[in-house]
Amino acid sequence: QREHGTNLSKQKEDLREWERKLQEGEERLAKGQSILNQREERANENDKMFKQKQKDFEDAQKKIDETNMSLKRKEDDISIRLANLTSKEKEYDALRLNLEMKEKELLELEEKLNARER
16 A cells, blocks of 8 residues: 555656646647747738838839929920920021111211212
């Protein structure tokens, strides 16, 4: 009976040791699960931030493209207006030269008339 009691005591000790190891294992498992959950949360936050930055980048790119198109239209408009202005300046120069020639002809004619009257 003494042997049986010692054996039973040994089994109880073994059972307590096994329960202690089981408890430690469960605690490590819970800690590991907690770490895994934190990593998953950070990964989700990083993914969300990346998607927002990607959207911000796409919006900025769209604004840049729209601004570039607007600038191109303005540049084309300015080029057309400049070409028109250059054309009008040439017309003005031609008219001025024509008027100067006519004025010279009139002065010559006036001098001839004045010379006849004398």
